Amino acid sequence: MELAQWQHRFERWLDENHFTDDTAHDIAHFRRVWMTAQGIMADEDSDPLVVLTACYFHDIVSLPKNHPERSHSSRLAxxxxxxxxxxxxxxxxxxRYAAVEHAIEAHSFSAGIAPQSLEAKIVQDADRLEALGAIGLARVFAVSGALGAALFDADAPFA
Incomplete structure (x- = not known):
């Protein structure tokens, strides 16, 4: 099956099954991570199906940043x-199950799992790059608002 067909099927499944109020980890995020991953893997000898699948499902479980089990999100995903x-x-x-699972487990900063495969490194880099720039800043505000966090703390201005 062509990669574009897998992408279409994954997107359709997510549209029908993945309902979240977490705008920082929604299907638009998955698409942006995949778009970035494609650029990274363009000159690499990686398995594009593993990368695509991990990009689209890496945050299928995403516990809130203040959740005590947050570091387990990627394993659960x-x-x-x-x-x-x-x-x-x-x-x-x-x-390809094991390769997809490892790429998902290793993408998370909070999990502390080092990526062992090229595919895992690509997904991790793509997800981290997605946290930068204007969209990354917007995601920070979205997550902070969802957590009820203050925008600024005068007692800890650099926190």
């Missing part, structure tokens, strides 16, 4: 992604 792939995408190649 990896586990849920395998369940989704095996249940809802039975034609997805099972020999």
């Amino acid at each position: 990896a586990r849920k992604t395998r369940e989704i792939l095996s249940r809802d995408f039975p034609d997805f190649p099972p020999d």
Whole structure:
């Protein structure tokens, strides 16, 4: 199956099944991470299906930044992604499950998991680059607002 067909199927599944108020980790975020990943992997010998899948499902579980289990989000997302792939995408190649799971687990800064594969490094870099620039700044404000965090603390102006 062509990569574009997988992307279309993943987007359709997310539209029908992934409902979130978290605008920092929605389908638009997944698309931007994938767009960035494509640029990174253009000159690399990586598995594009693994990268695409990890980009679209890396934050399928995303616990709030102030959640005590936040550092486990990427592991939970990896586990849920395998369940989704095996249940809802039975034609997805099972020999790629482990690579997708690792790329998802390692993308997260808070998980502290070092990426061991080229695909995991690409997804991690793409996700981190997505946190920069105007969109990244907008995501910071969205997350801060959702957490009820103050915009500025006079007692800790550089915090």
